[in-house]
Amino acid sequence: MSTATEAHGKAIGVPHVRVEGRDKVTGAARYAGEVPFPDLAHGWLVLSTVARGRVRFIDTAPVLGMPGVLAVLHHGNALPVDISWVDPQLGPPDATLGVFQQDLVPYAGWPVALVVAETSEQAREAAEALKVDYDQEAHDVALSYDHPGVYPLVGPLRPATEEKGDLAAELAASDVVVDAEYATGQGHHNPMEPHAVTARWEGDRLEVLDSNQGSPFVANALAQTFSLEPTAVRVRTEHVGGAFGSKSQARTHHVAAAMAARILDRPVRVVLTRRQMFSLTGYRSATIQRIRLGANPEGKLRAVEHRSLCQTSTTYEYVEASTMMTRMMYDADAHHTANLAVRLDVPTPGFMRAPGEAPGSFALECAMDELAEKCGIDPIELRLRNEPERGPISGREYSARNVVACFREGARRFGWAERDPRPGVRREGRWLLGTGTAAATYPMHVMPSSASVTANADATFTVRIAASDLGTGARTALTLAAADALEVAPERVRVEIGDTAFGFAMVAAASAGTRSWVFAIRKAVAQLREQLSQGAAVPPEGVTVMANTFAEAGALHHDDKERHTYGAQFAEVAVDPATGEVRVRRMLGMFAVGQIINPLTARSQFIGGMTWGISMALHEEAALDEATGSLVGADFAGYHISAHADVPAIEADWVDDPDPGDPVGIKGIGEIGNVGAAAAIANAVWHATGVRQRQLPIRPDRVLLATPGA
Amino acid sequence: MREFGYQKAADVSGAVALLDADPEARFLGGGTNLVDLMKTGVERPARLVDVRELPLDRIEVTEDGGLRIGATVTNSDLAIHPEVRRRYPALAQAVLAGASGQLRNMATVGGNLLQRTRCGYFSDVTKACNKRVPGSGCPAIEGEHHNHAILGASQHCVATHPSDMGVALTAFDAVVSYETADGPGELPLADFYLPVGDTPHRETALPAGALITGVTLPSAPVAAHSRYRKVRERASYAFAIGSIAAAIDVQDGVVQDVRLAFGAVASRPWRARVAEQALTGAPADAVSFAAAADAELAAARPLPHNAYKVRLMHNLVVAVLTEMVQEVAR
């Protein structure tokens, strides 16, 4: 039977509109909070208004007397839950899952109560009326290298620090040195669909309708937390209104809804407000990054140092591992990287689109641009001169590394050759114009998954896998990949996703979802075709084969290759030095990402990531009020994301990226569009103005203050 | 949100009577600010009197060539009206620069003048704010204030007025008409907003229970050559960090008449009268414009994180006036 790499059919590589597209453009697609339930009750969370302390008293009596109010859950009356478990992939849960288990308040916006009422209006009014008294303690929320608690925090998969060579000696021997500090703002995922969950118990079975990136992960967390058999929890997620990492795991609202549904013995829905999402769903920590590069006059690196500081909470360790890209991108005789963290009285940060690489690429790729300037070398040429043979730290070979092809093709299309390298020389009316570039990369992962394929008696096929489509186009991509594996037209394949009844599957995260799911589907298809090839007719109930890649994925995960995707980002900006306004005029991204399944939706994903780059470069930054230890302006008016008017024509395309050693051939594309995009924009701002902007977002006030004589 | 009563007003006197009878009642126009503030708990009215359908939705040219604009005219209808665009283009531009197409279709002229600050402390009931809870303090002064006031603020409040429309109306000497149970009244926009002082919660000079019925713009030939420029932290759908409404008439290189008003720098739309006086009769060149801007901004008292606004407003005055003069010269 055919194996995965041989399964090239007709559907992959041809643009296909999304299989659920019609439902999405007509409003028929139902998201988690939109499915009617008889006897539904509405829960509204109450969050702490102090950043550290204890709940002294919750005055529930007046609220319980308000119209429609059914219950007020808090630490004095909550069901006991267990959070001492450890998830094999994600590790121990954040203490936030221990909903209402203690009176301790570890940060502002910590859940202290859930008010449940017959209608959402009643629940909201009662939640706002609930009086909570605190014993307040002094809080500590300021991120700084001077904080005594700064420590090297072990990131996912890799050590906190990596050091080779004598950094001081190589820097001292370098003809050209860049030594700069870069900072990125605190980012919030803000998917358009707020987190929503409906929980219902049938005896000791828990049914959950959810908006998440991986139902199996949410189900496992709920089963463990409520001490249930894994099979006693069923979680379903059909359409997901964006996630970007924020819906990758069980959170407060899941546990609160399940607890309330248990106590009231009726279905309970909890939908977060936009403001609540800022403290309950993770975020990207601000980073302060120091980079030192040493090079010879030709730009060949001798020394690389990258240290990045982020914050985490007192309840959980999460590190924004911003130096990971540096470890595999450029080599030098001395190569030191460190991911540092400090525990503060703040909500726990978490994975957010291109975690680590997004802020890390900003610092690294801006520093490379500064080095190019100091050496008097074109920034692309500088990168070509520093292409490594092997992983700088790992010493491993690259399975495929086509970043040079991305730069060459991108430069040709962008018109890079005509660029005047001098900064501050192009003007058009009130605008100064500049262009910039940056490299992009993101690691490839593949994770164990299981899938089933059914040959139906009517000559159609049904694929079932607990995948999630967050808007990535996964449902469509899996349809096309399954069709090609089956060697049938996609119209004959139906893919069902999001249901834990389909078995375990990789969470839609880390650009590894589609890659992992296709791996499992192809294996199931191969086994099905072998079974069908024996010639028996398909019975009325169909023929179903279930397969998993637990062994194969594990082997690939631990092999001896550096496996990554690559890209080259280009941006042109206009800067008004009189007002500090920055506008992106055009962008181009060229990517080396293996085989593209659906060019229509792949283009959308790359451009979406690049749009995130604009947003990160120019707009996104949560404002912390140090006095209260909480955010100010935590909504879409106070926390800006790019709007239509900020986003110009963006072109995204890909180069050939053969990777014969890879058994899947399909690589992830969810993050890489975001990597390097902000650096390309920041480098273009320098080219326009002659002034380096090392702090994101590049707000008008920062441009104005940095521009002499403006 | 608190439970509340709701009534549609049949006519202006009925609306005023309904409000007069209930001190916890509020008028509801487009609702784009009031309903939002009710959701966040800043406003908790016991009754809403819906005035959106009152017959105050007309725009008429007055005998002297000015405009009379009804209070329930929507922002969109104001911005698309040919006489507004012809006689006061800066007003149309200011309205179009505000909010979004959806919100402009809902919001009304009367409501726009009465909208509340977008200071993040004001709209968060878990935080102190002298405007919302008098005497509770102004945490913005020591905290997040990079988009707060540099002119006319006090130690009790540094919030800005968010209106774009109001900046243009201020430049063109608008007069607000209102109705109370005791009869009609008028207030020039210059006197409409109260100084901040130690009473930031008292924002306008409108008598209690008054219903704004309209705004009158006197004839201003200079306004036919006017412009609104807004600087914000994203290209659209954001409040200003600095804006300017400008009109200028130049003869033989000398400024004959000029109007300047600033947005997002004070608790009210800021009429730059010092700059106007400095410019009138002066050469229409960048040197004069810069000197006039500096004269106006001499009164600025910036905080640590909003000092950039002084430079921003200076630059805007010079850039916009220079651009307008050059256009006429061409």
Added chain:
Amino acid sequence: MAPETSSAVTLNINGEKYTLSVDHRTTLLDALRERLDLTGAKKGCDQGQCGACTVLLDGRRAVSCLQLAVAAEGREITTIEGLAEGDRLHPVQQAFLDLDGYQCGYCTPGQICSAVAVIEEHAAGWPSAVTDDVRPEAGPAPLSAEEIRERMSGNLCRCGAYVAIVEAVGQAAATAADRIGTEEVTAV
């Protein structure tokens, strides 16, 4: 005397009349989603800051999260569910589908309702914040990509589908102009 805090209202939605009793606090958005099972309009922020809840009121776009249901009586309400004619998609819907003008789909109904209105507003000669000369004598500006972006800016999209949305709106506008045969439209 404490006022009544709920009322019976009749709402005219997509050409059909619905009579229901509403808590005065109920927004049009919540009435649609939680009372009438019309869940196409989305709740993204509930504060008028994202546009996901956009519907048409008397033919004009509005955010339904800031519109009280009780105050919507007597108005003609059109939601995303009311745009297609049977199985035939509205040209704006078709363009979004064909050009992949969406990803997660959550902001999409609002984007589409907004786009329908944008095309009509432009055809009616409405200027925008990026229109160079707003004076009526200047005549209408072509519906360039820049004009579309400005006019659509009240609809946030977090997936970053703006580029394809602008292409879709441009294509739908061109189709509409072809049909009418009078409007000048610049291809995007």
